[in-house]
Amino acid sequence: MISLYVHLPFCRSRCIYCDFYSTTLQGDVMARYVDALERECQQRLDGKDNIYKCTRVHTIYIGGGTPSLLPPDLLQRLFDFVGKSFSIAPDAEVTVEANPDDISRQWLQSLKETPVNRISMGVQTFSNPLLRFLSRRHDAQQAISAVRLCQEAGYGNVSIDLIYGLPGQTMSQWQSDVEQALSLGITHLSAYSLTFEEGTRLDTMLRKGLVEEADEELSRQMYHFLMSATEKAGFQHYEISNFAKPGFHSRHNSCYWQGTPYLGLGAGAHSYDGERTRRANLPDIKAYIAASADVPHETEVLSDSELYDEFIMTRLRTAVGIPLSELPLQDRNYCLAAAEPHLSNGRLCLRDDHLCLTKQGIFTSNDIISDLMK
Numbered sequence: 233m234i235s236l237y238v239h240l241p242f243c244r245s246r247c248i249y250c251d252f253y254s255t256t257l258q259g260d261v262m263a264r265y266v267d268a269l270e271r272e273c274q275q276r277l278d279g280k281d282n283i284y285k286c287t288r289v290h291t292i293y294i295g296g297g298t299p300s301l302l303p304p305d306l307l308q309r310l311f312d313f314v315g316k317s318f319s320i321a322p323d324a325e326v327t328v329e330a331n332p333d334d335i336s337r338q339w340l341q342s343l344k345e346t347p348v349n350r351i352s353m354g355v356q357t358f359s360n361p362l363l364r365f366l367s368r369r370h371d372a373q374q375a376i377s378a379v380r381l382c383q384e385a386g387y388g389n390v391s392i393d394l395i396y397g398l399p400g401q402t403m404s405q406w407q408s409d410v411e412q413a414l415s416l417g418i419t420h421l422s423a424y425s426l427t428f429e430e431g432t433r434l435d436t437m438l439r440k441g442l443v444e445e446a447d448e449e450l451s452r453q454m455y456h457f458l459m460s461a462t463e464k465a466g467f468q469h470y471e472i473s474n475f476a477k478p479g480f481h482s483r484h485n486s487c488y489w490q491g492t493p494y495l496g497l498g499a500g501a502h503s504y505d506g507e508r509t510r511r512a513n514l515p516d517i518k519a520y521i522a523a524s525a526d527v528p529h530e531t532e533v534l535s536d537s538e539l540y541d542e543f544i545m546t547r548l549r550t551a552v553g554i555p556l557s558e559l560p561l562q563d564r565n566y567c568l569a570a571a572e573p574h575l576s577n578g579r580l581c582l583r584d585d586h587l588c589l590t591k592q593g594i595f596t597s598n599d600i601i602s603d604l605m606k
């Protein structure tokens with residue numbers, strides 16, 4: 233079983249905090265990009281990457297950028313060649329990312345022609361001043377209406393992304409963001425603490441002293457509120473930043489955290505063979521479209537210690553934790569010795585031979601993860 237990721241790097245405008253690869257180019261570049269995606273798909277299946285061939289695809293994720301900007305006929309073409317190239321499991325989870333302002337009855341109607349069964353929506357906040365500050369194109373009412381339109385159209389599996397720790401964001405604004413999200417009948421919530429990524433406009437503002445990072449204690453309280461509100465609403469906290477109603481964990485993202493193979497198509501997309509080879513397509517749409525043979529990319533073969541570090545980093549973020557039995561004996565001993573202080577102070581616990589973060593440990597997860605790494 234593999235997962236398939238397709239990157240659609242188109243945005244109408246750039247949000248000030250975002251460092252995902254995307255371009256504001258539009259028009260016929262989209263059709264040429266879909267042609268190039270099909271070409272890459274074929275080349276990857278024909279080439280030495282053909283470990284992906286004959287394997288069932290159990291999750292598909294169309295991410296971006298803003299996939300909801302792609303005209304419906306192009307989205308349909310994309311799914312046509314994906315359907316011809318892979319054997320897709322009948323119960324596959326098929327997600328498309330969408331911005332609230334692109335969601336309309338017509339768009340949802342066109343989505344019915346595709347296998348999409350899950351919509352992931354970048355809402356970020358329901359505060360209009362904060363949305364404007366972030367240069368988001370939608371307002372709070374559009375986000376609320378978009379979720380309802382999806383549900384009315386039969387897309388009950390809707391995930392929302394929120395961000396906390398925004399400059400100037402108060403505790404009460406964050407509480408109403410979480411409460412508003414949970415009141416919408418969504419199945420999944422991803423909530424990320426704002427990071428100031430190098431090269432973004434927000435980072436430049438920080439360096440110029442125009443904005444300040446959120447107070448650490450306030451961010452901690454916001455996360456605490458998020459955990460308790462989602463728990464009361466019946467959500468499972470299955471990864472540090474992810475919460476889901478039972479049965480609605482993101483199967484696609486879980487494959488990243490469980491180290492299973494995935495094929496990434498598109499400019500800037502990443503792939504992993506499930507063993508030790510990672511591949512990153514270069515984030516350059518013009519070079520991607522122009523490539524007649526192999527698209528520009530870099531590969532990396534992970535060393536034993538890099539594999540160990542990734543294993544620790546990804547597994548400890550999940551509620552399942554680190555399955556110690558999957559580590560070679562030497563690594564298991566190393567991990568347990570490094571974990572000892574955190575087991576003693578109650579930040580880590582052992583459950584069925586899995587090393588897990590406790591509720592207390594989750595607040596210092598980055599420090600714990602770095603202590604366990606080599």
Ligand code: SF4
Nearest residue numbers: 243246247250296297
């Ligand atoms: S957050 Fe989404 S819409 Fe905004 S620039 Fe990034 S990819 Fe585009």
